[in-house]
Amino acid sequence: MADHLVIRSRHVSTVIRATPAHVYSYAADPDNLPRWAAGLAQSEVRRDGDLLRVESPMGTVTVQFVETNALGVLDHTVTLPNGPSVLNPMRVVEHPDGAEIIFTVRQIQLTDAEFERDCLIVAADLERLANLLGG
Template identity: 35%
Template sequence: MAGRIQWKIVTMKIDRRSEDVYEYVMNPENFAEWATSFCRSVRRSEDGEWRLETTEGEMTLRFAERNPYGIMDHYVRKGTGPERLNPARVVPDGTGSKVIFTVFLAEDAADREFAMVFRNVESDLRTLKSVLET
């Protein structure tokens, strides 16, 4: 069936308050520090958009509106193409927090590509954990 989507959830326990994780992740200036499998650098353009230099070329970055629910969704767009949603949440977990990230990929994409994207997200969340716990 064309148009079906594969998805998988990645979670990471981080020994920081969920409010701290939220503030760090929602700051676009920090994106290149933790999303290292994908993002090489980030800058604010003259028109106010956040621009990423990525492994796939230049992209724009936009985050969901700030909210009290831990929703950290972000959207990336290459050129004039469609935005790609990256759903993410942070929730309290004892004295720390848990980051929940959903990886989506069109079902007709190669299984190897899906596995690579999933591994990259896991790697990025391990980097986020390392950055926030040190």
């Protein structure tokens, strides 16, 4: 039997006291990324068609979101400076207290410590978004 690498996933989420439509529209607007997604965008977003280029902690990355949709899907592919692309599943769903935003972090070519660090960065970004939109 061949060795099989198991890629761990963790769903990181936060509840936001705002409507799902409001959370989705704010999070989907590339101009807002530097305001809340410091783990991804540390500069203004430069547009190149449907591709976004941003300065990130990893260097200059290219980001491409799925098309705007009514389902709350904010999946996006990040192409890293050294070439690999990573699909990041992200959703905004209805919650009894407003909306819940859920980001799936995958342990792809990361040590356990790097994976834990990435999960903490995503959690901080989502908390920042929640604070901007109503807690």
